[in-house]
Amino acid sequence: MTTAGHNSLNTSSVNTLVICGHGMVAQRLLERLVAQPRLPFGRIVVFNGEACPAYNRIQLSALLAGDASEHSLCLQPPDWYHRHNIEVHQGDPVTAIDRDTRTVVTASGRVQSYSRLVIATGSRSARLGIDGEDLEGVVGFRDLRDTRKLINISQRHRRAVVIGGGFLGLEAAEGLRSRGMAVTVLHRSNHLLNRQLDPTGGALLETALTERGLTIRTRTSPAALLGRDSVRAVQLDDETLISTDLVVIAAGITPNIALADTAGLNCDRAIAVDARLQTSDPAIFALGECCQVGAQTFGLVEPGYQQAEVLAQVLCDNASTAAFEPAVIATRLKISGIxxxxxxxxxxxxxxxxxxxxxxxxxxxxxxxxxxxxxxxxxxxxxxxxxxxxxxxxxxxxxxxxxxxxxxxxxxxxxxx
Ligand SMILES: Cc1cc2nc3c(=O)[nH]c(=O)nc-3n(C[C@H](O)[C@H](O)[C@H](O)COP(=O)(O)OP(=O)(O)OC[C@H]3O[C@@H](n4cnc5c(N)ncnc54)[C@H](O)[C@@H]3O)c2cc1C
Missing domain, CATH: 3.30.390.30 (FAD/NAD-linked reductase, C-terminal dimerisation domain)
Structure with missing residues:
Protein backbone atom coordinates (compact mmCIF):
# COMPACT_ATOMS: atom_id res chain seq x y z
CA MET A 1 0.00 0.00 0.00
CA THR A 2 1.28 3.48 -0.81
CA THR A 3 -0.03 6.49 1.05
CA ALA A 4 1.21 9.12 -1.39
CA GLY A 5 2.11 9.27 -5.08
CA HIS A 6 5.44 7.86 -6.33
CA ASN A 7 7.47 6.87 -9.37
CA SER A 8 8.74 3.34 -9.61
CA LEU A 9 12.17 4.69 -10.56
CA ASN A 10 12.83 7.78 -8.55
CA THR A 11 16.35 9.12 -8.69
CA SER A 12 15.50 12.84 -8.84
CA SER A 13 17.98 15.13 -7.13
CA VAL A 14 15.41 16.65 -4.75
CA ASN A 15 16.85 16.66 -1.26
CA THR A 16 15.30 13.37 -0.15
CA LEU A 17 15.26 11.67 3.23
CA VAL A 18 14.67 7.93 2.93
CA ILE A 19 13.70 5.93 6.00
CA CYS A 20 14.03 2.18 5.90
CA GLY A 21 11.61 0.61 8.38
CA HIS A 22 8.38 2.02 9.80
CA GLY A 23 8.26 0.77 13.38
CA MET A 24 7.70 2.65 16.60
CA VAL A 25 10.99 4.53 16.52
CA ALA A 26 10.82 5.54 12.83
CA GLN A 27 7.31 6.87 13.49
CA ARG A 28 8.58 8.91 16.47
CA LEU A 29 11.35 10.28 14.23
CA LEU A 30 8.77 11.36 11.63
CA GLU A 31 6.73 13.11 14.33
CA ARG A 32 9.79 14.94 15.62
CA LEU A 33 10.89 15.88 12.10
CA VAL A 34 7.59 17.51 11.17
CA ALA A 35 7.73 19.45 14.45
CA GLN A 36 11.13 21.01 13.61
CA PRO A 37 11.08 24.71 12.67
CA ARG A 38 12.88 24.07 9.36
CA LEU A 39 12.73 20.83 7.45
CA PRO A 40 15.60 20.65 4.93
CA PHE A 41 14.05 17.81 2.89
CA GLY A 42 11.93 18.26 -0.22
CA ARG A 43 10.71 14.68 0.15
CA ILE A 44 10.47 12.11 2.91
CA VAL A 45 10.04 8.53 1.68
CA VAL A 46 9.47 5.61 4.05
CA PHE A 47 9.75 1.92 3.10
CA ASN A 48 8.30 -0.65 5.44
CA GLY A 49 8.69 -4.41 5.58
CA GLU A 50 5.27 -4.86 7.20
CA ALA A 51 2.08 -4.37 5.22
CA CYS A 52 0.58 -1.80 7.63
CA PRO A 53 1.57 1.61 8.97
CA ALA A 54 3.55 1.89 12.22
CA TYR A 55 1.63 0.58 15.22
CA ASN A 56 2.14 0.24 18.95
CA ARG A 57 4.15 -2.97 19.03
CA ILE A 58 4.22 -2.91 22.83
CA GLN A 59 0.46 -3.41 22.83
CA LEU A 60 0.72 -6.70 20.93
CA SER A 61 0.76 -8.32 24.38
CA ALA A 62 -2.61 -6.71 25.17
CA LEU A 63 -3.93 -7.71 21.73
CA LEU A 64 -2.93 -11.33 22.35
CA ALA A 65 -4.55 -11.26 25.80
CA GLY A 66 -7.78 -9.91 24.25
CA ASP A 67 -7.41 -6.58 26.11
CA ALA A 68 -6.87 -4.41 23.00
CA SER A 69 -8.12 -4.31 19.42
CA GLU A 70 -5.93 -4.03 16.32
CA HIS A 71 -7.50 -0.66 15.63
CA SER A 72 -6.37 0.71 19.01
CA LEU A 73 -2.73 -0.04 18.16
CA CYS A 74 -2.67 2.56 15.39
CA LEU A 75 -0.15 5.36 16.12
CA GLN A 76 -1.48 7.98 13.67
CA PRO A 77 -4.58 8.16 11.49
CA PRO A 78 -3.94 7.31 7.80
CA ASP A 79 -4.34 10.94 6.66
CA TRP A 80 -1.50 12.08 8.97
CA TYR A 81 1.05 11.00 6.35
CA HIS A 82 -0.74 12.85 3.52
CA ARG A 83 -1.06 15.95 5.67
CA HIS A 84 2.69 16.00 6.26
CA ASN A 85 3.54 15.05 2.70
CA ILE A 86 5.26 11.82 3.75
CA GLU A 87 5.31 8.95 1.24
CA VAL A 88 4.95 5.58 2.94
CA HIS A 89 5.38 2.34 1.00
CA GLN A 90 4.01 -0.52 3.07
CA GLY A 91 4.99 -4.12 2.44
CA ASP A 92 7.93 -3.11 0.25
CA PRO A 93 11.13 -3.72 2.22
CA VAL A 94 14.46 -2.30 1.14
CA THR A 95 16.61 -5.12 -0.21
CA ALA A 96 19.86 -3.27 -0.96
CA ILE A 97 21.67 0.00 -0.35
CA ASP A 98 24.05 1.30 -3.01
CA ARG A 99 26.24 3.81 -1.23
CA ASP A 100 28.10 4.88 -4.40
CA THR A 101 24.93 6.02 -6.19
CA ARG A 102 23.12 6.84 -2.93
CA THR A 103 20.13 4.73 -3.85
CA VAL A 104 18.11 2.00 -2.20
CA VAL A 105 16.37 -0.84 -4.04
CA THR A 106 13.17 -2.40 -2.71
CA ALA A 107 11.60 -5.86 -3.02
CA SER A 108 9.17 -4.58 -5.67
CA GLY A 109 12.10 -3.28 -7.77
CA ARG A 110 11.67 0.37 -6.91
CA VAL A 111 14.89 2.40 -6.95
CA GLN A 112 14.93 5.46 -4.74
CA SER A 113 17.73 7.96 -4.39
CA TYR A 114 18.52 9.57 -1.05
CA SER A 115 20.51 12.48 0.23
CA ARG A 116 20.18 11.13 3.77
CA LEU A 117 19.22 7.55 4.65
CA VAL A 118 17.93 6.40 8.04
CA ILE A 119 17.93 2.68 8.89
CA ALA A 120 15.28 1.79 11.48
CA THR A 121 14.80 -1.90 10.80
CA GLY A 122 14.38 -2.99 14.45
CA SER A 123 14.94 -6.63 15.37
CA ARG A 124 13.41 -10.04 14.94
CA SER A 125 12.88 -12.98 17.32
CA ALA A 126 16.19 -14.72 17.94
CA ARG A 127 16.42 -18.27 16.62
CA LEU A 128 17.36 -21.11 18.94
CA GLY A 129 19.50 -23.03 16.47
CA ILE A 130 17.85 -26.39 17.23
CA ASP A 131 16.10 -28.97 15.03
CA GLY A 132 12.43 -28.37 14.24
CA GLU A 133 12.40 -24.57 14.37
CA ASP A 134 10.84 -24.36 10.92
CA LEU A 135 7.91 -26.67 11.68
CA GLU A 136 4.36 -25.40 11.33
CA GLY A 137 3.14 -24.15 14.71
CA VAL A 138 6.49 -22.67 15.76
CA VAL A 139 5.95 -18.92 16.00
CA GLY A 140 7.91 -15.85 17.17
CA PHE A 141 6.24 -12.98 19.00
CA ARG A 142 7.38 -9.85 17.21
CA ASP A 143 4.74 -8.40 14.94
CA LEU A 144 1.08 -8.22 14.06
CA ARG A 145 1.35 -11.25 11.77
CA ASP A 146 2.80 -13.39 14.57
CA THR A 147 0.10 -12.20 16.97
CA ARG A 148 -2.73 -12.97 14.52
CA LYS A 149 -1.21 -16.41 14.02
CA LEU A 150 -1.03 -17.01 17.80
CA ILE A 151 -4.64 -15.94 18.27
CA ASN A 152 -5.72 -18.18 15.41
CA ILE A 153 -3.89 -21.23 16.77
CA SER A 154 -5.24 -20.58 20.29
CA GLN A 155 -8.76 -20.83 18.86
CA ARG A 156 -8.09 -24.28 17.38
CA HIS A 157 -5.66 -25.91 19.81
CA ARG A 158 -5.19 -26.38 23.52
CA ARG A 159 -1.51 -26.81 24.42
CA ALA A 160 1.34 -24.32 24.08
CA VAL A 161 4.98 -24.17 25.11
CA VAL A 162 6.64 -20.77 25.41
CA ILE A 163 10.42 -20.75 25.24
CA GLY A 164 11.80 -17.86 27.29
CA GLY A 165 10.78 -16.53 30.70
CA GLY A 166 11.63 -12.89 30.01
CA PHE A 167 9.03 -10.12 29.58
CA LEU A 168 8.06 -11.17 26.08
CA GLY A 169 7.73 -14.87 26.90
CA LEU A 170 5.68 -14.28 30.03
CA GLU A 171 3.35 -11.83 28.30
CA ALA A 172 2.87 -14.34 25.46
CA ALA A 173 2.24 -17.17 27.94
CA GLU A 174 -0.29 -15.18 29.94
CA GLY A 175 -2.06 -14.02 26.75
CA LEU A 176 -2.39 -17.61 25.50
CA ARG A 177 -3.49 -18.82 28.94
CA SER A 178 -6.21 -16.18 29.06
CA ARG A 179 -7.38 -17.52 25.67
CA GLY A 180 -7.85 -20.95 27.23
CA MET A 181 -4.59 -22.71 26.40
CA ALA A 182 -2.61 -24.91 28.79
CA VAL A 183 0.78 -23.19 28.71
CA THR A 184 4.23 -24.35 29.82
CA VAL A 185 7.03 -21.79 30.05
CA LEU A 186 10.62 -23.00 29.66
CA HIS A 187 13.33 -20.77 31.04
CA ARG A 188 17.07 -21.44 30.94
CA SER A 189 18.06 -19.44 34.04
CA ASN A 190 17.42 -20.16 37.69
CA HIS A 191 14.52 -17.72 37.99
CA LEU A 192 12.05 -15.89 35.77
CA LEU A 193 12.91 -12.39 34.51
CA ASN A 194 16.48 -13.01 35.64
CA ARG A 195 17.68 -9.79 34.00
CA GLN A 196 15.11 -7.65 35.80
CA LEU A 197 14.46 -9.45 39.11
CA ASP A 198 16.56 -10.90 41.90
CA PRO A 199 15.89 -14.54 42.94
CA THR A 200 13.26 -13.57 45.55
CA GLY A 201 11.34 -11.42 43.04
CA GLY A 202 11.62 -14.24 40.49
CA ALA A 203 10.26 -16.79 42.98
CA LEU A 204 7.31 -14.52 43.89
CA LEU A 205 6.52 -14.12 40.21
CA GLU A 206 6.72 -17.86 39.61
CA THR A 207 4.26 -18.49 42.46
CA ALA A 208 1.83 -15.86 41.14
CA LEU A 209 1.93 -17.27 37.59
CA THR A 210 1.66 -20.88 38.77
CA GLU A 211 -1.44 -19.97 40.78
CA ARG A 212 -2.97 -18.58 37.59
CA GLY A 213 -2.45 -21.93 35.91
CA LEU A 214 0.83 -21.57 34.01
CA THR A 215 3.38 -24.39 34.26
CA ILE A 216 6.85 -22.93 34.79
CA ARG A 217 10.05 -24.93 34.28
CA THR A 218 13.26 -23.06 35.06
CA ARG A 219 16.86 -24.27 34.52
CA THR A 220 15.85 -26.07 31.36
CA SER A 221 16.38 -25.63 27.63
CA PRO A 222 14.77 -27.21 24.60
CA ALA A 223 17.04 -29.63 22.73
CA ALA A 224 14.74 -30.14 19.71
CA LEU A 225 11.23 -29.44 18.43
CA LEU A 226 9.62 -32.62 17.14
CA GLY A 227 6.91 -33.25 14.55
CA ARG A 228 6.42 -34.31 10.93
CA ASP A 229 4.97 -31.11 9.42
CA SER A 230 3.54 -29.43 12.50
CA VAL A 231 5.21 -29.29 15.86
CA ARG A 232 4.00 -32.03 18.20
CA ALA A 233 6.45 -31.99 21.12
CA VAL A 234 9.39 -30.22 22.68
CA GLN A 235 12.31 -32.36 23.74
CA LEU A 236 14.20 -30.90 26.71
CA ASP A 237 17.91 -31.16 27.37
CA ASP A 238 17.22 -33.90 29.98
CA GLU A 239 15.30 -35.91 27.31
CA THR A 240 11.86 -35.07 28.78
CA LEU A 241 9.17 -34.71 26.08
CA ILE A 242 6.37 -32.14 26.38
CA SER A 243 3.47 -32.62 23.96
CA THR A 244 2.25 -29.42 22.39
CA ASP A 245 0.38 -27.88 19.44
CA LEU A 246 2.20 -24.55 19.52
CA VAL A 247 5.71 -23.35 20.37
CA VAL A 248 6.33 -19.65 20.89
CA ILE A 249 9.96 -18.63 20.65
CA ALA A 250 10.59 -15.64 22.88
CA ALA A 251 14.21 -16.15 23.80
CA GLY A 252 15.66 -12.77 22.88
CA ILE A 253 15.95 -10.58 19.82
CA THR A 254 18.39 -10.25 16.92
CA PRO A 255 18.91 -6.77 15.43
CA ASN A 256 18.16 -6.58 11.68
CA ILE A 257 21.56 -5.57 10.33
CA ALA A 258 21.86 -7.55 7.08
CA LEU A 259 21.16 -4.52 4.85
CA ALA A 260 23.74 -2.34 6.59
CA ASP A 261 26.28 -5.14 6.84
CA THR A 262 26.01 -6.00 3.13
CA ALA A 263 26.38 -2.32 2.27
CA GLY A 264 29.71 -2.29 4.13
CA LEU A 265 28.63 -0.18 7.12
CA ASN A 266 30.45 -0.91 10.39
CA CYS A 267 28.42 -3.46 12.34
CA ASP A 268 29.02 -5.42 15.48
CA ARG A 269 26.01 -7.02 17.23
CA ALA A 270 24.02 -4.16 15.65
CA ILE A 271 24.75 -1.21 13.34
CA ALA A 272 27.50 0.89 14.93
CA VAL A 273 26.51 4.56 15.35
CA ASP A 274 27.99 7.51 17.21
CA ALA A 275 26.16 9.82 19.63
CA ARG A 276 24.65 11.65 16.61
CA LEU A 277 23.28 8.27 15.38
CA GLN A 278 25.57 8.48 12.35
CA THR A 279 26.90 5.22 10.91
CA SER A 280 30.36 4.81 9.37
CA ASP A 281 28.88 6.51 6.25
CA PRO A 282 28.15 10.21 7.00
CA ALA A 283 25.00 10.13 4.79
CA ILE A 284 23.49 7.17 6.66
CA PHE A 285 22.05 7.07 10.17
CA ALA A 286 20.55 4.26 12.25
CA LEU A 287 18.40 4.20 15.38
CA GLY A 288 16.19 1.98 17.51
CA GLU A 289 16.73 -1.70 18.07
CA CYS A 290 18.95 -2.12 14.98
CA CYS A 291 21.65 0.23 16.26
CA GLN A 292 24.50 -0.03 18.74
CA VAL A 293 26.06 2.89 20.62
CA GLY A 294 29.47 1.91 21.98
CA ALA A 295 28.91 -1.61 23.30
CA GLN A 296 25.23 -1.07 24.06
CA THR A 297 22.27 -2.38 22.07
CA PHE A 298 18.62 -1.68 22.89
CA GLY A 299 15.51 -3.79 23.49
CA LEU A 300 13.10 -1.16 24.82
CA VAL A 301 11.30 1.64 23.06
CA GLU A 302 12.33 4.52 25.34
CA PRO A 303 16.00 4.72 24.25
CA GLY A 304 14.76 4.63 20.64
CA TYR A 305 12.46 7.58 21.35
CA GLN A 306 15.37 9.51 22.87
CA GLN A 307 17.43 8.71 19.78
CA ALA A 308 14.58 9.98 17.57
CA GLU A 309 14.68 13.35 19.38
CA VAL A 310 18.40 13.64 18.77
CA LEU A 311 18.32 12.46 15.16
CA ALA A 312 15.50 14.86 14.19
CA GLN A 313 17.71 17.75 15.33
CA VAL A 314 20.83 16.36 13.69
CA LEU A 315 19.05 15.82 10.34
CA CYS A 316 17.57 19.31 10.35
CA ASP A 317 20.69 21.14 11.46
CA ASN A 318 24.16 19.89 10.58
CA ALA A 319 25.66 22.08 13.30
CA SER A 320 23.36 20.67 15.99
CA THR A 321 25.18 19.57 19.14
CA ALA A 322 22.38 17.14 20.08
CA ALA A 323 23.85 13.85 21.27
CA PHE A 324 22.32 10.60 22.51
CA GLU A 325 23.41 9.36 25.90
CA PRO A 326 22.09 5.98 27.05
CA ALA A 327 20.18 6.35 30.34
CA VAL A 328 18.96 3.88 32.96
CA ILE A 329 15.54 2.70 31.79
CA ALA A 330 12.88 1.24 34.07
CA THR A 331 10.88 -1.81 32.98
CA ARG A 332 7.44 -3.07 33.95
CA LEU A 333 5.73 -6.37 33.27
CA LYS A 334 2.46 -5.90 31.35
CA ILE A 335 0.47 -8.68 33.04
CA SER A 336 -2.53 -7.26 34.82
CA GLY A 337 -2.67 -8.06 38.52
CA ILE A 338 1.07 -8.75 38.81
C1 LIG B 1 5.08 -8.15 22.13
C2 LIG B 1 6.06 -7.06 22.44
C3 LIG B 1 5.92 -6.34 23.62
C4 LIG B 1 6.83 -5.33 23.93
N1 LIG B 1 6.68 -4.64 25.08
C5 LIG B 1 7.52 -3.63 25.37
C6 LIG B 1 7.35 -2.85 26.55
O1 LIG B 1 6.47 -3.10 27.37
N2 LIG B 1 8.20 -1.80 26.76
C7 LIG B 1 9.20 -1.49 25.87
O2 LIG B 1 9.92 -0.53 26.08
N3 LIG B 1 9.39 -2.22 24.74
C8 LIG B 1 8.58 -3.29 24.47
N4 LIG B 1 8.76 -4.01 23.33
C9 LIG B 1 9.88 -3.66 22.45
C10 LIG B 1 9.50 -2.48 21.55
O3 LIG B 1 8.37 -2.82 20.81
C11 LIG B 1 10.68 -2.16 20.66
O4 LIG B 1 11.73 -1.70 21.48
C12 LIG B 1 10.37 -1.10 19.60
O5 LIG B 1 9.29 -1.48 18.80
C13 LIG B 1 11.61 -0.87 18.73
O6 LIG B 1 11.27 -0.01 17.70
P1 LIG B 1 12.07 0.00 16.32
O7 LIG B 1 11.40 1.04 15.48
O8 LIG B 1 13.53 0.06 16.56
O9 LIG B 1 11.80 -1.44 15.70
P2 LIG B 1 10.40 -2.10 15.24
O10 LIG B 1 9.26 -1.51 16.00
O11 LIG B 1 10.63 -3.56 15.28
O12 LIG B 1 10.25 -1.63 13.74
C14 LIG B 1 11.13 -2.02 12.72
C15 LIG B 1 10.33 -2.10 11.43
O13 LIG B 1 11.25 -2.17 10.35
C16 LIG B 1 10.73 -3.11 9.41
N5 LIG B 1 11.84 -3.61 8.58
C17 LIG B 1 12.76 -4.55 8.87
N6 LIG B 1 13.61 -4.71 7.82
C18 LIG B 1 13.20 -3.85 6.85
C19 LIG B 1 13.67 -3.54 5.55
N7 LIG B 1 14.72 -4.16 5.01
N8 LIG B 1 13.00 -2.59 4.83
C20 LIG B 1 11.93 -1.94 5.36
N9 LIG B 1 11.45 -2.21 6.60
C21 LIG B 1 12.08 -3.14 7.34
C22 LIG B 1 10.11 -4.19 10.28
O14 LIG B 1 9.20 -4.96 9.52
C23 LIG B 1 9.45 -3.35 11.34
O15 LIG B 1 8.14 -2.99 10.97
C24 LIG B 1 7.88 -5.03 23.00
C25 LIG B 1 8.01 -5.76 21.83
C26 LIG B 1 7.12 -6.77 21.55
C27 LIG B 1 7.28 -7.55 20.26
Missing part, protein backbone atom coordinates in the same frame (compact mmCIF):
# COMPACT_ATOMS: atom_id res chain seq x y z
CA UNK A 339 2.77 -5.38 39.25
CA UNK A 340 6.54 -5.55 38.77
CA UNK A 341 8.97 -2.69 38.47
CA UNK A 342 12.69 -2.96 37.91
CA UNK A 343 15.28 -0.26 37.31
CA UNK A 344 19.08 -0.18 37.26
CA UNK A 345 21.20 -2.76 39.02
CA UNK A 346 19.28 -5.90 40.09
CA UNK A 347 21.99 -8.09 41.61
CA UNK A 348 24.28 -6.88 44.42
CA UNK A 349 28.05 -6.89 43.90
CA UNK A 350 30.97 -6.37 46.29
CA UNK A 351 30.38 -2.58 46.48
CA UNK A 352 26.61 -2.53 46.97
CA UNK A 353 24.44 -2.87 50.04
CA UNK A 354 20.84 -4.08 49.88
CA UNK A 355 17.81 -2.72 51.69
CA UNK A 356 15.11 -5.40 51.61
CA UNK A 357 11.51 -5.12 52.72
CA UNK A 358 9.03 -7.96 52.32
CA UNK A 359 5.46 -8.53 53.48
CA UNK A 360 4.79 -12.25 53.15
CA UNK A 361 1.04 -11.86 53.57
CA UNK A 362 0.43 -9.28 50.86
CA UNK A 363 3.40 -10.59 48.82
CA UNK A 364 4.84 -7.12 48.50
CA UNK A 365 8.58 -7.09 48.03
CA UNK A 366 11.11 -4.33 47.61
CA UNK A 367 14.86 -4.61 47.17
CA UNK A 368 16.94 -1.47 46.86
CA UNK A 369 20.61 -1.51 45.99
CA UNK A 370 22.82 1.25 47.32
CA UNK A 371 26.41 2.19 46.58
CA UNK A 372 28.17 5.11 48.31
CA UNK A 373 24.81 6.37 49.64
CA UNK A 374 23.38 6.50 46.09
CA UNK A 375 20.53 4.31 44.90
CA UNK A 376 21.76 2.11 42.02
CA UNK A 377 18.84 -0.29 41.58
CA UNK A 378 15.25 -1.02 42.58
CA UNK A 379 13.21 -4.21 42.28
CA UNK A 380 9.56 -3.90 43.32
CA UNK A 381 6.97 -6.66 43.36
CA UNK A 382 3.30 -6.25 44.25
CA UNK A 383 3.35 -2.52 45.01
CA UNK A 384 5.08 -0.45 42.37
CA UNK A 385 3.61 3.04 42.65
CA UNK A 386 6.92 4.45 43.95
CA UNK A 387 8.83 2.98 40.99
CA UNK A 388 9.15 6.25 39.03
CA UNK A 389 10.39 8.02 42.18
CA UNK A 390 13.09 5.39 42.75
CA UNK A 391 13.98 5.58 39.07
CA UNK A 392 14.47 9.35 39.41
CA UNK A 393 16.76 8.85 42.44
CA UNK A 394 18.84 6.39 40.38
CA UNK A 395 19.07 8.75 37.40
CA UNK A 396 19.93 11.77 39.51
CA UNK A 397 22.33 9.85 41.79
CA UNK A 398 21.02 11.78 44.84
CA UNK A 399 22.62 11.33 48.25
CA UNK A 400 19.98 9.24 50.05
CA UNK A 401 21.59 9.35 53.53
CA UNK A 402 19.08 11.90 54.96
CA UNK A 403 16.18 9.49 54.41
CA UNK A 404 17.89 6.12 54.04
CA UNK A 405 16.03 4.57 57.00
CA UNK A 406 12.71 5.31 55.24
CA UNK A 407 13.81 4.46 51.72
CA UNK A 408 12.02 1.12 51.45
CA UNK A 409 8.70 2.73 52.43
CA UNK A 410 8.68 5.06 49.45
CA UNK A 411 8.38 8.71 48.58
CA UNK A 412 5.86 9.97 51.19
CA UNK A 413 7.99 8.65 54.10
CA UNK A 414 11.22 9.96 52.60
CA UNK A 415 9.66 13.38 51.93
CA UNK A 416 8.43 13.53 55.52
CA UNK A 417 11.90 12.60 56.78
Missing amino acids: PIFSCGQTQPDGDTESVIWQDHETRHYCRLLIRDQRLTGAVLFGETSDGPWYSERIQQADDISPYRAHLAFGKPYCDAA
